[in-house]
Amino acid sequence: MLLTNLLKTSTFRLAVIYLALFVTSVIALLGYIYWNTAGFLARQTDQAVEAEIQGLAEQYAQGGLPLLVHTVIQRSRDPRQSLYLVLDPRGNVLAGNLDAKPAALQGPDGYVEFNYQRRTMEGVERHAARARYIELPEGFFLLVGRDVEERRNIESLITASLIWAVALTLGLGLIGGLIMSRNMLARLDDINRTSREIMRGDLARRIPVSGTGDELDQLAGNLNNMLEQIEALMMGMREVTDNVAHDLRSPLNRLRNRLEVTLMKPASEADYKEVLEKTISEADHLLTTFNALLSIARAEARSSRESMVDVDVSALVLDAVELYEPVAEEANLTLKAEVPSGLKLFANREILSQAIANLIDNAIKHGRKGEDGGEITVTAALSQGRVVLSVADNGPGIPEADRARVLERFVRLEASRNTPGSGLGLSLAAAAARLHNGQIELSDAGPGLRVTLSLPV
């Protein structure tokens, strides 16, 4: 994993933005603390020094040099932070606890900062000082100041902690950001790698899920579900194509062989005619199969959803019943319709009629035959917001174990080997149910098969 990749991640960018915000607030906070502690102290001492130097100048004005020297000597005895110095015009020390006039000049704020030798019990120490001085009339010199060593120490402590805090925040933030981005990048890399493998054709690959249930896991979960569906669809497609190829090959071969055999030996015109008629009927059967496949494909296409209209389901069912009525009668079957008038559904008329027709067709073909008492009942009803259509016969029915299977394309049961058909009728009915967001159910009509389409209104 390249560092530049890491730095490009959105997580890292986010981390940097937060870091900047955080550092700014740390600086602001410490700045505020500084202003309220060290800064406050500094302002207090400056004010005290200012007041004291004014006071002493007044004493000089009232009591002259003796009073000033007296006061300064008195105050200098106090071993605290205060510093004094009085010099005569020639520079000799008259009073105070400093050895000499500081070399530095007063800054723009009127203060001078310097170091001096402080005598303590342990000896002499160099201390920082801050002072203010004035020239008194007649050339005398007065300095009042404070030892600021302690304050300097506090200040450098605060400054040091500020630097440390910022450095630490920056360091930790950067490392944290890098780690977070690395984790993010690692997981995104997983997703990217999996997608590439899938694009290379390995549809069975799935994106690893970390198990924390976070948003990346949710994304991975959704992508995996999507892949699952795509794979199922692809498998379905592959199976269909395989089956189509296989199912259409044998009749085409048969057809071709018969034509070849006919050509091999001399025959009368009547014989040729017969063969040609047989060929046409086989070609018709092939065409029917193709058309049925196309109908299923159409029922599964998105465009079928767009061509839905308000359909009078009652009329649609009765029309299908009427279409099959003569066939049923010829097969000695009773075809009954229990359909209330005026059932409406937003549906694809073409596909829905074909589904109903296929079910009646099945009931006639696969239901009870050869004996009396064959009965087919077609019903339609509105129940709990659904239009429920059913076709039931009293034939052999379909064993429970085969009910899901027969919905697949080209699946025909052993019992129907000698009945014409291509095994696509129920597939279309199932596709029609899916198209209308409904369900298809095969159940025992006791005896016989009942197929129910339940379609939400």
Place this chain on the structure above:
Amino acid sequence: MLARRANPDSVQTKLSVGDLELDLLTRKVQRAGQDIDLQPREFRLLEYLMKHSGQVVTRTMLLENVWEYHFDPQTNVIDVHISRLRSKIDKNFEEPLLHTIRGAGYSLRAAD
């Protein structure tokens, strides 16, 4: 072959093939002067066949135009409808009008 006894400048309301007649307005069908009773769908089937008399009409054409179905039912439902119609219009008469064309479909026509 197809005799239309209709006023040339009015909309054609009567169809006839041989001695078979169909009145679109009264919805009556007669053959050789005898009334023939037809169900509504049988009437539409005959109407379509008569409008295309002399031509070969395929099962798909009938499904699309008479039933408005644009798919082929697996079982040959049309054949049975045709034989029902045939038993009504041809059974008691000497000359058959409704012919089956093997491998193709049907044709309604009178002998010349």
